[in-house]
Amino acid sequence: MIVLLVLVPLVAAAIAMLVPSNRHRPWILPVTAVCHLALVVWMLPQGEQWAMDRWLAIDPLSRLFVGFISVLFFICALYAPAYLRLRLGRDNRILVACLLVAFGMMSLVTLSHHLGLMWIAMEATTLATAPCVYFNRNPKSLEATWKYLVIGSVGIALALLGSFFLIYAMVQAGSESTLLFDELIEHSHPLSLPWLHAAFVLLLVGYGTKMGLSPMHTWKPDAYGEAPGIVGALLAGGLTSCAFLCVLRFFHIAHIADDDQHSQRLLIFMGLLSMGTAAVFMPRQRDIKRLLAYSSVEHMGMLVFGLGIGGIATGGALLHVIHNGLCKAGLFLAAANIHRAYCSKTTDQVRGVLKRLPWSGWMMMILFFAITGSPLFGPFVSEFQILSGTFDSGNVGRGITFLVLLLIVFFGMGSVLLGFMLGPAEEVEGVGSPQQFRESFLLILPIFIAVGLTVLLGVYTPSFLTAWVDQAVAFLQRIPLD
Amino acid sequence: MSDLLDPGLVIALLLNFYALTTTNLKQMIYAVAMQGALLGMLYPIAHTGFLSHADAEPTSWFSGLRLMALTATIVLVKGFLIPRFLLRAARLADVRSQVTSTVGVMLPLLLGGVATVLALVFAKSLPLAPQHISHLPIPASLATVMCGFLILSSRREAMGQVLGYIVLENGIFIFGLLLIEAVPLLVELGIVLDLFVGVFVMGIIFNHVSRAFPEASVEHLSTLKE
Numbered sequence: 001m002i003v004l005l006v007l008v009p010l011v012a013a014a015i016a017m018l019v020p021s022n023r024h025r026p027w028i029l030p031v032t033a034v035c036h037l038a039l040v041v042w043m044l045p046q047g048e049q050w051a052m053d054r055w056l057a058i059d060p061l062s063r064l065f066v067g068f069i070s071v072l073f074f075i076c077a078l079y080a081p082a083y084l085r086l087r088l089g090r091d092n093r094i095l096v097a098c099l100l101v102a103f104g105m106m107s108l109v110t111l112s113h114h115l116g117l118m119w120i121a122m123e124a125t126t127l128a129t130a131p132c133v134y135f136n137r138n139p140k141s142l143e144a145t146w147k148y149l150v151i152g153s154v155g156i157a158l159a160l161l162g163s164f165f166l167i168y169a170m171v172q173a174g175s176e177s178t179l180l181f182d183e184l185i186e187h188s189h190p191l192s193l194p195w196l197h198a199a200f201v202l203l204l205v206g207y208g209t210k211m212g213l214s215p216m217h218t219w220k221p222d223a224y225g226e227a228p229g230i231v232g233a234l235l236a237g238g239l240t241s242c243a244f245l246c247v248l249r250f251f252h253i254a255h256i257a258d259d260d261q262h263s264q265r266l267l268i269f270m271g272l273l274s275m276g277t278a279a280v281f282m283p284r285q286r287d288i289k290r291l292l293a294y295s296s297v298e299h300m301g302m303l304v305f306g307l308g309i310g311g312i313a314t315g316g317a318l319l320h321v322i323h324n325g326l327c328k329a330g331l332f333l334a335a336a337n338i339h340r341a342y343c344s345k346t347t348d349q350v351r352g353v354l355k356r357l358p359w360s361g362w363m364m365m366i367l368f369f370a371i372t373g374s375p376l377f378g379p380f381v382s383e384f385q386i387l388s389g390t391f392d393s394g395n396v397g398r399g400i401t402f403l404v405l406l407l408i409v410f411f412g413m414g415s416v417l418l419g420f421m422l423g424p425a426e427e428v429e430g431v432g433s434p435q436q437f438r439e440s441f442l443l444i445l446p447i448f449i450a451v452g453l454t455v456l457l458g459v460y461t462p463s464f465l466t467a468w469v470d471q472a473v474a475f476l477q478r479i480p481l482d
Numbered sequence: 483m484s485d486l487l488d489p490g491l492v493i494a495l496l497l498n499f500y501a502l503t504t505t506n507l508k509q510m511i512y513a514v515a516m517q518g519a520l521l522g523m524l525y526p527i528a529h530t531g532f533l534s535h536a537d538a539e540p541t542s543w544f545s546g547l548r549l550m551a552l553t554a555t556i557v558l559v560k561g562f563l564i565p566r567f568l569l570r571a572a573r574l575a576d577v578r579s580q581v582t583s584t585v586g587v588m589l590p591l592l593l594g595g596v597a598t599v600l601a602l603v604f605a606k607s608l609p610l611a612p613q614h615i616s617h618l619p620i621p622a623s624l625a626t627v628m629c630g631f632l633i634l635s636s637r638r639e640a641m642g643q644v645l646g647y648i649v650l651e652n653g654i655f656i657f658g659l660l661l662i663e664a665v666p667l668l669v670e671l672g673i674v675l676d677l678f679v680g681v682f683v684m685g686i687i688f689n690h691v692s693r694a695f696p697e698a699s700v701e702h703l704s705t706l707k708e
Binding site: 114117119120123126137140142144146153154160161164165170174177178221284 | 609664669703
């Protein structure tokens with residue numbers, strides 16, 4: 001049955017290619033999302049499951065990620081029909097089909113229990129999302145797509161080399177080589193440490209490129225800036241989380257091989273570097289989507305930082321995947337509404353959003369406070385947990401650096417965002433008039449769901465989610481039987 | 483038969499240098515295709531040469547069939563389908579036959595040479611399995627990956643970058659020759675398919691680049707920056 005979670009989106013993609021109507025095709029997205037979510041709700045409470053000779057599995061890690069990806073895609077899919085109705089001038093066949101293939105491949109990444117299959121699925125997500133980035137068919141989106149494709153492909157190729165190095169670490173140490181994660185983590189395999197170190201570096205660079213960790217983040221502002229908001233939401237919330245899961249899987253193997261120190265040092269360094277890069281580049285942004293891209297760089301940094309610290313910070317990082325993804329989905333969809341209304345996304349032309357688009361504007365403001373770690377919102381809970389874990393483990397200097405960077409990002413992002421939000425909603429030359437765009441119910445509902453979930457998770461973490469995160473952390477810390 | 487492996491890899495290394503220096507697009511595509519096809523043909527040679535128990539031959543009809551199927555697929559995709567597709571994309575885009583480098587020809591050649599020597603020296607210091615010590619795959623793999631990077635970062639045209647990516651992937655494939663027993667058939671096929679689809683998508687975007695900008699030079703793709 002696990003296979004259905006991958007097959008349903010792929011079959012829906014094939015149907016999308018066959019449906020002739022540009023107007024009706026986008027509805028395949030929410031229908032598929034509801035089917036996927038129903039499957040997830042039915043399957044996840046059933047505990048661990050295996051399929052295809054143990055190549056696919058729902059284990060404590062994949063349960064958390066596949067559940068989240070399904071909710072995220074539901075939010076994005078709900079937004080798609082109303083958004084694509086505004087863009088009927090463009091053929092959406094490739095966009096809808098590619099979004100569904102990307103969703104299927106993201107599900108496959110989360111369920112893969114085989115090193116090779118996971119790599120293939122991750123590479124396939126790059127190939128499926130590249131045409132989505134090019135939806136607007138203009139020179140800037142072309143440039144963004146080219147950079148995304150080339151940098152993403154090279155990054156993922158390095159991850160393949162890293163995977164080969166890991167296999168070689170088994171061959172060189174004289175152990176039976178296997179690519180199945182459960183065999184690697186349930187029975188201790190002697191691994192050659194020099195090859196394992198090299199493998200982890202390459203894997204972190206490779207999958208870190210997909211996550212958008214600094215300094216491999218250069219594709220991110222371009223791709224997020226030029227892609228439609230719905231694609232940005234799916235990339236920032238879903239694809240980057242899948243890449244983080246790949247890093248988690250290999251970190252788990254390094255832990256089993258008793259090589260935590262080397263990998264933890266690297267993760268903490270990359271985490272702080274990414275947060276620092278975001279802190280430097282955010283205040284000077286004039287483009288709202290590029291601003292959100294740097295926010296994504298920052299939060300990916302937080303994820304690997306939390307993983308590197310270990311202990312309760314790992315639980316915080318896992319929880320932060322969900323909180324960050326929900327906020328990013330809401331922010332990108334709100335940014336898409338602003339872009340449609342103003343036909344622009346830069347401070348030169350976008351002003352007075354709160355007056356002109358009150359729903360999108362206010363929800364974006366709420367999500368800004370949420371994503372920057374203000375109390376009462378989900379990210380506050382997870383960031384606090386990461387920070388507590390950092391200080392508890394005696395990393396005072398790193399904890400203070402983390403806090404200072406958070407503060408700089410808060411002011412940097414706030415100063416840019418307030419420039420968009422406040423002020424009179426005067427007409428600027430060359431900008432779409434209010435009559436051309438109205439905040440319809442379906443354009444607001446998905447953002448409202450994202451905001452609602454973020455607020456809910458800020459004041460109350462459901463017991464099942466706490467249990468899932470705890471089980472995932474225990475799973476990551478499990479040591480082999482022999 | 484494993485004696486043919488190292489000479490084959492030396493030819494693959496020479497093709498790196500050719501791809502680094504040639505200014506003719508067609509010849510560059512042919513060189514990369516030859517390298518891909520050659521590596522595909524080295525696949526069964528490596529299979530017999532690197533079995534962990536040296537005297538073992540392909541034991542069952544299934545492993546023999548698997549070997550033939552994979553060799554044929556790799557040679558077909560890397561040596562025929564990808565170059566054919568790239569040549570067609572170049573013809574449709576009406577790009578000029580010259581490919582140029584942002585830093586001239588001598589510098590990439592020099593760096594490629596240095597990278598190859600460094601790879602040879604570096605591989606000596608790596609802990610290797612006994613059956614791999616006297617063979618070339620690891621230095622050849624590292625050198626080819628680095629040459630791929632050099633082509634990717636020095637070529638001005640979008641097509642040159644695609645070819646650099648393929649060379650880089652060929653370098654990773656050479657490393658994979660050591661792990662034939664460990665990587666399942668489905669994964670091998672998946673990797674080849676991903677490469678093909680990757681080049682296919684790049685080819686389509688390349689066509690759009692060439693329509694949007696004259697000469698499909700990536701220098702036009704530099705408006706998005708901080």
